[in-house]
Amino acid sequence: MENEAVKIRYSKLADDACCLSCGGALEKSSASPGEVCIDLGSGRGTDVLRLAGIVGSEGFVYGVDVTPGMIRKGKSAAEKLGIDNAEFLQSELTEIPLESETADLVISNCVINHVSRKDLVWQEIFRLLKTGGRFVVSDIYSVNPVSDQYSSDPEAIAECWAGAVTKNEYLAGVRQAGFKDVVILEESKPYKKGEIEVCSITLSGNKR
Numbered sequence: 731m732e733n734e735a736v737k738i739r740y741s742k743l744a745d746d747a748c749c750l751s752c753g754g755a756l757e758k759s760s761a762s763p764g765e766v767c768i769d770l771g772s773g774r775g776t777d778v779l780r781l782a783g784i785v786g787s788e789g790f791v792y793g794v795d796v797t798p799g800m801i802r803k804g805k806s807a808a809e810k811l812g813i814d815n816a817e818f819l820q821s822e823l824t825e826i827p828l829e830s831e832t833a834d835l836v837i838s839n840c841v842i843n844h845v846s847r848k849d850l851v852w853q854e855i856f857r858l859l860k861t862g863g864r865f866v867v868s869d870i871y872s873v874n875p876v877s878d879q880y881s882s883d884p885e886a887i888a889e890c891w892a893g894a895v896t897k898n899e900y901l902a903g904v905r906q907a908g909f910k911d912v913v914i915l916e917e918s919k920p921y922k923k924g925e926i927e928v929c930s931i932t933l934s935g936n937k938r
């Protein structure tokens with residue numbers, strides 16, 4: 731694991747009731763029956779289970795998360811609800827054990843900021859999508875470049891702020907992966923998070 735502090739923080743939060751999201755990727759995704767979807771950094775599995783209901787028995791949803799406690803939580807919720815069109819995989823986002831061109835839709839909510847090699851995550855999203863597929867991702871960006879003091883601090887990165895990059899850097903990574911029609915669907919005003927100013931953002935793009 732590139733940052734053990736992330737696993738430690740989210741292992742503690744797996745059984746908590748606090749909200750972990752920073753945007754509405756699922757709400758903006760227009761998921762529809764029959765689609766295959768992947769939720770990156772699926773946490774307790776709430777969005778995976780909601781998506782499973784939307785895509786129905788002809789569709790399928792994968793939740794991917796690096797924290798074992800989160801995977802356990804998602805699996806047990808799916809079992810309790812009798813949901814059999816969803817699967818939870820414990821994995822880093824930079825190397826996901828799924829075949830290329832698996833999904834019609836990839837969503838992610840407040841996760842990619844944690845990963846130092848965001849370029850590799852975007853390449854994975856591109857690889858996993860079918861041609862014609864789309865992503866809808868909510869995340870944060872930093873208003874100004876984050877100083878080395880914070881951007882190299884594993885605890886601060888785990889707290890969901892110090893791993894943020896600027897908007898330009900973020901969008902460059904998305905476009906370099908090959909995505910077209912990249913659109914910002916929602917963007918907040920700047921607010922303080924940890925020791926920096928961030929904005930929440932929801933964006934979409936297509937693999938053509």
Ligand SMILES: C[S@@+](CC[C@H](N)C(=O)[O-])C[C@H]1O[C@@H](n2cnc3c(N)ncnc32)[C@H](O)[C@@H]1O
Pocket residue numbers: 736737740749750751752770771772773774776794795796797800821822823824838839840841844845890
């Ligand atoms: C802020 S929570 C968001 C959870 C969920 N998406 C939601 O909106 O409720 C971040 C999640 O990303 C996961 N995560 C962080 N870094 C990761 C990585 N490198 N690979 C896979 N999952 C990661 C954490 O374990 C945690 O469950």
